[in-house]
Amino acid sequence: MNDNIVHWKNGIKDGIPICLGYFAVSFTFGIMAKNAGLTPFQAVFMSLTNLTSAGQFAALGLIGVSSTYIEMAVTQLILNLRYCLMSCSISQKLDSKKAFLHRFLVAYGVTDEIFGVSVCKAGTLNPFYNYGLMSAAVPGWTFGTLLGVLSGSILPERIISALSIAIYGMFLAIIFPPARGNKLLACIILISMLMSLLFAKLPVFSHVSAGFKIIILTLLIAGIAALLFPIKEEDEEETEDFGQCVAPALEKGGAE
Amino acid sequence: MSNNIYLYILVMAVVTYLIRLIPLTLIRKEIKNKYIKSFLYYVPFVTLAVMTFPAILDSTANRWSALGGFIVAVILAYRGQSLFNVSLLACVSVFLIELITY
Numbered sequence: 001m002n003d004n005i006v007h008w009k010n011g012i013k014d015g016i017p018i019c020l021g022y023f024a025v026s027f028t029f030g031i032m033a034k035n036a037g038l039t040p041f042q043a044v045f046m047s048l049t050n051l052t053s054a055g056q057f058a059a060l061g062l063i064g065v066s067s068t069y070i071e072m073a074v075t076q077l078i079l080n081l082r083y084c085l086m087s088c089s090i091s092q093k094l095d096s097k098k099a100f101l102h103r104f105l106v107a108y109g110v111t112d113e114i115f116g117v118s119v120c121k122a123g124t125l126n127p128f129y130n131y132g133l134m135s136a137a138v139p140g141w142t143f144g145t146l147l148g149v150l151s152g153s154i155l156p157e158r159i160i161s162a163l164s165i166a167i168y169g170m171f172l173a174i175i176f177p178p179a180r181g182n183k184l185l186a187c188i189i190l191i192s193m194l195m196s197l198l199f200a201k202l203p204v205f206s207h208v209s210a211g212f213k214i215i216i217l218t219l220l221i222a223g224i225a226a227l228l229f230p231i232k233e234e235d236e237e238e239t240e241d242f243g244q245c246v247a248p249a250l251e252k253g254g255a256e
Numbered sequence: 257m258s259n260n261i262y263l264y265i266l267v268m269a270v271v272t273y274l275i276r277l278i279p280l281t282l283i284r285k286e287i288k289n290k291y292i293k294s295f296l297y298y299v300p301f302v303t304l305a306v307m308t309f310p311a312i313l314d315s316t317a318n319r320w321s322a323l324g325g326f327i328v329a330v331i332l333a334y335r336g337q338s339l340f341n342v343s344l345l346a347c348v349s350v351f352l353i354e355l356i357t358y
Contacts, residue, residue, distance in 0.1 A: 017343035042261050049269035059268055066260075069267050076271040082303070083272070087279035089296050092287060094280070103284075107277040112307055117339065119300050161317035162351035168312040169329040169346035171304045176333035178301075185301060192305035200310050214306050221302045226294035 004128040011132015018113045018133065019140030021167030024160050025053050026141045029060075030148015036060040040149040047145040051111055051138065054079045054209075082214045086115040093118075093125040102127035109134040113167055116174050184229055192221050321353040 026047060033043035038060075050056055055076050062072050087110050094106065106127050114133045118125055179185040199205045199213050208216070287293055312329075316322040329346040337345075 014339055017339050020343065020347070038261065042265070045262075046265045046268070049265060050272055052272055055268060055272060059264065063261060063264055069263065072264055072267050073271050076268050077275065080272050080275050083276045084279055085299060085303070087276050088283055089299050091280045091283050092296060096284070096286075100281075103280045104277065107280045108273065110276040110280075112303075116300060116304050157317065158351060158354055161321070161354060162347045164315045165312065165322065165325040165329070165346045165350050166343040168308045168315060169325065169333075169343040170339045171308045172326075172329045172333040173337065173339045173342035175301050175304050175308075176330070177336045180334060180336070188298060189301055189305045192302045193309035196306040197310045214303060217306045218299055218302045221306075222295050222298035225298045225302075226291050230290050230294040231297050 004126065007126040007128040008132040008135070011129040011134075012136050013132075014117050015114075015133040015136025017166050017170040018117065019136040020163050021113065021170065022137055022140035023144040024163030024166065026144030027148040027160055029053070029056055030145040030150075032057065032060055032148075033145070034149045036064050038063075038149070040146060043149045044142055044146050047142045048138070051109065051141060052080055052083075078212060079209060081212075082112075082218070083110050083115075085215065085218060086110055086112075086119070089119050090115060090125065093121075095124045095126055098127055106130045109137070111137070113137065113170065116171055120174050120178075184225075188221065188225050192217065195221065316350050317354060318357070320357060321350045324353040325350040 029047070030043055033046070034040075038046070046056055046059070050059075058075050058079055059072065062075060087107065090106065090110065091103075094103065109130055114130065114137060117133060118130050121129065175185075175189055179189055195217050196213070199208065199217065205213070287296070312326050313319060313322045316325065325346040328349040329342050332342045332345055
């Protein structure tokens with residue numbers, strides 16, 4: 001039990017950057033929700049039940065044009081299908097000795113950021129670590145939404161702008177340390193970024209939604225990498241497959 | 257329109273939750289297939305890299321502050337700084353650059 005509390009606390013600590021980043025994004029969401037005619041309660045309710053940025057922003061647009069419920073469902077499916085891939089990874093990593101019920105709770109908190117932090121944690125994943133991440137992230141997301149709806153001018157624009165980069169800084173802190181001693185990973189990260197840039201700039205791809213772009217590129221690049229460079233046997237055993245990856249970054253300040 | 261907002265929210269929430277829940281509950285056995293294991297190993301790196309770049313360059317109020325924050329984050333991340341430090345110092349850099357430039 002005590003062990004669970006330690007994991008939970010670590011989760012909260014690692015979740016603080018997520019909280020800051022979410023706050024900035026959801027604050028903007030709150031302002032837009034207000035403009036779309038949602039009441040503060042509706043906006044907060046949406047944030048609390050959905051916990052997804054792209055999906056919620058798109059929803060405001062759909063509600064604005066009174067779309068059908070089917071259209072809403074399909075849009076959410078396309079924008080959020082990437083969570084399916086992320087859940088697959090988390091599912092493999094989650095401590096199988098923990099009760100089945102935990103998976104229903106962990107599922108609620110599968111977001112880009114929580115996935116990014118939790119999946120790179122060394123060893124098996126204790127659900128309480130995810131609860132810790134959620135304990136920091138969910139209040140950031142819902143409270144930011146509330147403040148955004150109530151008043152667009154509580155926080156100066158400069159602060160919002162600065163906080164907006166928090167999530168990306170965190171992503172870089174996750175993927176870079178393991179790539180430092182590993183040319184292959186460094187190459188994969190570089191190719192991923194370049195392809196992403198290409199998708200963003202080439203007019204051919206301009207109609208591809210952000211969520212779908214992530215799915216296509218992930219399937220393509222991770223798929224080819226797995227074919228060409230399957231991970232070694234030693235890594236396959238135990239839980240080291242994701243292991244090491246971010247242990248240094250997450251724990252202290254990680255000298256390799 | 258406003259009558260339906262809660263139904264909209266419910267539809268969204270159910271679809272999104274199911275996408276998250278289904279793999280977590282149905283694909284529980286440890287995957288033995290070497291290819292799939294390798295694929296899942298590479299997924300976070302590719303996904304996070306794709307999500308970060310070039311989106312990070314448009315995340316702040318102007319391109320230059322974003323670029324500054326990006327460079328600071330890359331250097332600190334590469335040196336193995338913690339998530340919190342990298343995030344916070346990227347934010348601080350953005351703030352300072354915007355303070356100076358406009």
